[in-house]
Amino acid sequence: MDMRRIIAVLAEEAEQQIQDQLWKLTESERALAREAESGLRDAVGSPDAQEALPRIQRLERLRETLAVLAIALARTHGRLAWFLSGALNALEPVLRWRALSADRGATFGTVLPSSEEYREAEDAVRRLQEALAQITAEVVDLGTVRPDQQANGA
Numbered sequence: 678m679d680m681r682r683i684i685a686v687l688a689e690e691a692e693q694q695i696q697d698q699l700w701k702l703t704e705s706e707r708a709l710a711r712e713a714e715s716g717l718r719d720a721v722g723s724p725d726a727q728e729a730l731p732r733i734q735r736l737e738r739l740r741e742t743l744a745v746l747a748i749a750l751a752r753t754h755g756r757l758a759w760f761l762s763g764a765l766n767a768l769e770p771v772l773r774w775r776a777l778s779a780d781r782g783a784t785f786g787t788v789l790p791s792s793e794e795y796r797e798a799e800d801a802v803r804r805l806q807e808a809l810a811q812i813t814a815e816v817v818d819l820g821t822v823r824p825d826q827q828a829n830g831a
Contacts (some may be wrong), residue, residue: 680801683767688808691760695812700756707813709749710757714809716745721802727795733776735795742802743768760812764805771798 678686694700702710720741721727727735743765750761774794775787790798 680767680770680797681804684764684801684804684808687760687763687767688804688811691756691808691812694756702757702813706753706755706757709753710809710813713745713749713761714806714813716749717742717802717806717809720745721799721806724796724799727799731776732795735799736771736774736776736790739768739771739774739795739798739802743771767801768798770794 720738746765774790
Protein backbone atom coordinates (compact mmCIF):
# COMPACT_ATOMS: atom_id res chain seq x y z
CA MET A 678 0.00 0.00 0.00
CA ASP A 679 1.43 3.39 -0.89
CA MET A 680 1.92 6.28 1.53
CA ARG A 681 -1.07 8.23 0.21
CA ARG A 682 -3.43 5.30 0.76
CA ILE A 683 -2.12 4.55 4.26
CA ILE A 684 -2.59 8.20 5.28
CA ALA A 685 -6.07 8.25 3.71
CA VAL A 686 -7.07 5.15 5.72
CA LEU A 687 -5.67 6.70 8.92
CA ALA A 688 -7.55 9.93 8.26
CA GLU A 689 -10.82 8.09 7.60
CA GLU A 690 -10.42 6.07 10.79
CA ALA A 691 -9.68 9.18 12.86
CA GLU A 692 -12.64 11.06 11.42
CA GLN A 693 -14.92 8.08 12.09
CA GLN A 694 -13.71 7.71 15.68
CA ILE A 695 -14.34 11.38 16.30
CA GLN A 696 -17.77 11.26 14.66
CA ASP A 697 -18.68 8.18 16.71
CA GLN A 698 -17.35 9.97 19.81
CA LEU A 699 -14.87 7.19 20.51
CA TRP A 700 -12.13 9.80 20.31
CA LYS A 701 -12.86 13.04 22.13
CA LEU A 702 -9.90 15.34 21.66
CA THR A 703 -8.93 17.41 24.65
CA GLU A 704 -7.95 21.04 24.20
CA SER A 705 -4.28 20.12 24.67
CA GLU A 706 -4.59 17.42 21.97
CA ARG A 707 -6.26 19.92 19.64
CA ALA A 708 -3.48 22.44 20.26
CA LEU A 709 -0.78 19.85 19.63
CA ALA A 710 -2.49 18.59 16.48
CA ARG A 711 -2.87 22.18 15.20
CA GLU A 712 0.82 22.76 15.89
CA ALA A 713 1.72 19.62 13.93
CA GLU A 714 -0.60 20.63 11.09
CA SER A 715 1.07 24.03 10.92
CA GLY A 716 4.52 22.42 10.85
CA LEU A 717 3.49 20.15 8.01
CA ARG A 718 2.06 23.09 6.09
CA ASP A 719 5.29 25.04 6.55
CA ALA A 720 7.42 22.10 5.38
CA VAL A 721 5.52 20.92 2.30
CA GLY A 722 3.90 23.45 0.03
CA SER A 723 1.78 23.14 -3.07
CA PRO A 724 2.66 20.54 -5.71
CA ASP A 725 3.95 23.23 -8.09
CA ALA A 726 6.11 24.84 -5.41
CA GLN A 727 7.54 21.49 -4.31
CA GLU A 728 8.34 20.29 -7.83
CA ALA A 729 10.20 23.53 -8.55
CA LEU A 730 12.64 22.78 -5.72
CA PRO A 731 15.87 20.83 -6.16
CA ARG A 732 15.56 17.21 -5.00
CA ILE A 733 17.80 17.81 -2.00
CA GLN A 734 15.46 20.54 -0.69
CA ARG A 735 12.42 18.37 -1.32
CA LEU A 736 14.02 15.63 0.75
CA GLU A 737 14.96 18.09 3.50
CA ARG A 738 11.35 19.25 3.71
CA LEU A 739 10.04 15.69 3.84
CA ARG A 740 12.48 14.88 6.62
CA GLU A 741 11.29 18.00 8.42
CA THR A 742 7.74 16.61 8.36
CA LEU A 743 9.02 13.45 10.05
CA ALA A 744 10.62 15.61 12.74
CA VAL A 745 7.38 17.56 13.25
CA LEU A 746 5.44 14.32 13.67
CA ALA A 747 8.06 12.74 15.96
CA ILE A 748 8.09 15.78 18.25
CA ALA A 749 4.29 15.82 18.43
CA LEU A 750 4.25 12.07 19.09
CA ALA A 751 6.71 12.49 21.95
CA ARG A 752 4.40 15.01 23.59
CA THR A 753 1.17 12.97 23.64
CA HIS A 754 -0.37 9.59 24.30
CA GLY A 755 -3.56 7.68 23.52
CA ARG A 756 -5.40 7.98 20.23
CA LEU A 757 -3.52 11.05 19.02
CA ALA A 758 -0.23 9.23 19.62
CA TRP A 759 -1.54 6.18 17.76
CA PHE A 760 -2.63 8.36 14.84
CA LEU A 761 0.73 10.17 14.67
CA SER A 762 2.59 6.86 15.00
CA GLY A 763 0.64 5.47 12.07
CA ALA A 764 1.48 8.56 10.03
CA LEU A 765 5.17 8.25 10.84
CA ASN A 766 5.08 4.59 9.91
CA ALA A 767 3.43 5.42 6.57
CA LEU A 768 6.14 7.98 5.78
CA GLU A 769 8.97 5.67 6.94
CA PRO A 770 10.36 5.08 3.41
CA VAL A 771 11.55 8.70 3.40
CA LEU A 772 14.10 7.72 6.06
CA ARG A 773 15.89 5.52 3.51
CA TRP A 774 16.06 8.14 0.78
CA ARG A 775 19.06 10.16 -0.26
CA ALA A 776 19.36 13.03 -2.73
CA LEU A 777 23.05 12.70 -3.56
CA SER A 778 24.81 10.12 -5.73
CA ALA A 779 27.08 7.65 -3.96
CA ASP A 780 30.24 8.10 -6.10
CA ARG A 781 31.95 4.79 -5.19
CA GLY A 782 30.99 4.97 -1.51
CA ALA A 783 28.66 2.93 0.64
CA THR A 784 25.17 4.36 1.02
CA PHE A 785 24.17 2.79 4.36
CA GLY A 786 21.19 1.23 2.63
CA THR A 787 19.78 4.50 1.29
CA VAL A 788 18.24 4.81 -2.17
CA LEU A 789 17.58 7.55 -4.68
CA PRO A 790 13.80 8.04 -4.86
CA SER A 791 12.02 8.63 -8.15
CA SER A 792 10.09 11.80 -8.96
CA GLU A 793 6.87 9.83 -8.42
CA GLU A 794 8.03 8.74 -4.96
CA TYR A 795 8.65 12.37 -4.03
CA ARG A 796 5.17 13.30 -5.28
CA GLU A 797 3.60 10.39 -3.40
CA ALA A 798 5.26 11.37 -0.12
CA GLU A 799 4.40 15.05 -0.54
CA ASP A 800 0.78 14.21 -1.39
CA ALA A 801 0.62 12.00 1.70
CA VAL A 802 1.89 14.86 3.86
CA ARG A 803 -0.72 17.22 2.39
CA ARG A 804 -3.47 14.66 3.11
CA LEU A 805 -2.15 14.26 6.65
CA GLN A 806 -2.20 18.03 7.08
CA GLU A 807 -5.83 18.11 5.90
CA ALA A 808 -6.70 15.30 8.30
CA LEU A 809 -5.15 17.11 11.24
CA ALA A 810 -7.03 20.28 10.32
CA GLN A 811 -10.28 18.32 10.02
CA ILE A 812 -9.97 16.42 13.29
CA THR A 813 -9.01 19.51 15.24
CA ALA A 814 -11.92 21.57 13.97
CA GLU A 815 -14.27 22.59 16.74
CA VAL A 816 -17.44 20.51 16.74
CA VAL A 817 -20.60 22.57 17.13
CA ASP A 818 -23.59 20.94 18.77
CA LEU A 819 -26.45 22.36 16.69
CA GLY A 820 -28.84 21.66 19.57
CA THR A 821 -27.12 24.42 21.57
CA VAL A 822 -27.29 27.05 18.78
CA ARG A 823 -30.15 29.51 19.16
CA PRO A 824 -32.26 30.22 16.02
CA ASP A 825 -31.03 33.84 15.86
CA GLN A 826 -27.41 32.57 15.80
CA GLN A 827 -28.16 30.24 12.88
CA ALA A 828 -29.71 33.07 10.88
CA ASN A 829 -26.65 35.25 11.42
CA GLY A 830 -24.26 32.45 10.45
CA ALA A 831 -22.74 32.37 13.93
